Amino acid sequence: MSFDPKNKADKAKLYPVLKALTDLDPRKTPELIMDDAVGYPVARGQDYVRNMRRGEIAATYAALIHQWLLEHHFDLAHRLAPAIFPETAEQRWQAIINERAIPDRFRLVLVPLTMGIVERESQLKPVDTTIRLGERFCFELESETEGHAIAFQAVRGQWHNIPLGSSGEVSALIQSGQNRLPKRSDGKLDPLSENYDEGMHEFVLITAPTDGIPTSIQSLNTWTSDNPNTLHRIAVQFVK
Template sequence: MSFDPKSKADKAQLYPILRALSDLDPRKTPELLMDDAIGSPVARGHDYVRNMRRGEIAATYATLIHQWLLEHHFDLAHRLAPEIFPETPEQRWQAIVDERARSDRLQLVLVPLTMGIVERESQLRPVDTTIRLGERFCFELDSEAEGYVMALQGVRGQWHNIPIGPNGEVSAPIQSGQNRLPQKSDGKLDPLIEQYDEGAHTFVLIFSEAPDIPLNIAQLGAWVKASDCIVHSATVTFIS
């Protein structure tokens, strides 16, 4: 655990971050920001600020403040106190996606409940910005070359692999031009479905000419930086 709410040294690092946030918004004192983090006004004595600077606050309050800063002000907190706000592999991967991902060649398309033996173009409808929970969809990638792709789904800071190979493999072979994934071994679409998790989801397809794309996020970030690969992304919002 990077933050110990029982450590006075760790807790003492919280106040300078609240102070820096209050400098950005004069309407908010560090004490009011603390109330925002905890969710209700906190009763304070006249030495409370001094005690907070020393890390002499309740572990429960410190935990809530740390979590609030992590969720709402991570960049500033990481810059001022990287020891208790370290960058996670997921955050490093998100930064790579933000910097490198292309959005011009990947889209999601809705797949009707009934499909013929041969899919018809008129049956597949590109997703605009939203997909309803329970609707079937697939990826449509216009690739510049033949190779392999691996798929990831990102939601609320967490990333998950999506097996898209014809027999459940993590990666799938693709051709130059239009590709719809996932597919079964017979070439028919094998649509995806999201049933429970509302909100914004980012889908990433990583293209490589070789199939050995790392699965682990921590390894994947370093591999992408060092490899001649292409990162494609598309973001949609799932609604009920």
């Protein structure tokens, strides 16, 4: 564990990050930033800022502040207090996606309950920004080259692989032009659905000329720097 909310030295490292946030918003003070992080105004005595500098605040407050900074101001916190805000493999992967993902060739399309071997354009409707839980969808990719693709889904910062192969393999072949995935071995679409988790979901498709794209985030962080590949991303909101 990189942060111990009961450790005075760890708690003291929170203050420079809170102070830096006040520099970005002169209307705020470290105490008001703390209130934002905790979720309500905290009752404070005299010299509370001095106590914050020394790490002399309740462990409960410290844990809430740390989690809030992690979720909302990680880049700043990592730069000022890397000991208690180390960069995880998932955060590094997210940074790579934010920097390199191509947004306009990858989309989700809704799939009706009955589909034939030939997918009619009129039956497949692109997802805009929201999709209902339980609705069937597939991926649509406009690729400039032939190759292979794997897919990931992110929910609340956790990344999960989505097998694309016709028999459950992780990767699938793609062709130049329009691709719809995943498909069964008979050529019919094999639609996906999200039945449980509401909220924002992020889907990433990774393509490469050859097979063997890593399926772990840790390995992908290195692999993306050394191999020709393309990242595609789309974010959608799942609602009831």
